[in-house]
Amino acid sequence: MDLKDRIGIDLGRKIKLEEGIAWAAGHGVRFIDCELDTAPNALLSFDEKRAGPIRDALARHGIKLGLHTLSAVNVAEYSPFVGEAVDAYLNAYVDTAKRLGAGWVVVRGGYHFTGDYKARRDAAVERLKRVVAYAERQGVRLLLENLNKEPDAAEVHYLCFNLEECRHYFERIQSPNLGWSFTVNHAHMVPEGIAGTIEGMGLARCGEIRLADNRGEIEEHLRPGEGTIDFTRMFQLIEGAGYRGHYMNAFGSLDDMARGRNTLAALAHGA
16 A cells, blocks of 8 residues: 555544545545544444444445544543543443444543652553453454653643653553554654654554654644654654554644645655
8 A cells, every 4th residue: 555545634523424434535545533522423423323324434435444532531530430431431432433343442541630640540551451351352452642741840741651651551451452553743742752762662563653743842733844853754764664554644624634645645755
């Protein structure tokens, strides 16, 4: 498959899923992500009556679908009742992925409030162990995303944002149903950078590579060329390591991301 064909589009909450599939087919996009937290793509709206035609459309157009959970839902939650709700939320995404025939579900490592770091991280690892076990039974693959670094003075910080924390999670959850969703613009914000993250993690468990530019200082999802990421070097490292999976554009509008496929493919061929 040509590299451009391997670059997908994250629909996010921008468009109704059925319309997003038609849009992707019209633009020659073979991979899409979609978040299912709010209307018109509310999670509980995907019963069999709605899911069946979606499966048919995906098969007809040769499009692979992934689902994307919301980072605001704290996987590191440990409070009574709220924690059980997070379990139910993640399991519902697994169920919906199975119903839609989705190839993956992107999940997160949660967040902490500085003073409760260890307790939150431990809660997140245990919760992910449970949902991974459930995903194994349902035949669904989860992809854990490396999140962005928050400013040092912030009270709230994402977990699983750098190499050390990613290793902590993956060393404790050994399952073929848990892979890695590698967000390069997040790796660009930590000292080890994109190259160090690839070297330290390897790509054997990588199931998706998420693409956006940034300037390495704050969380940004810029169009390629608006930040400081060297995408040619990035493609050299990733393709040189033998990765042949899909990429996922996650910046700007749908049209921005469609144009970005051409830009990124040209940079990749330059590599």
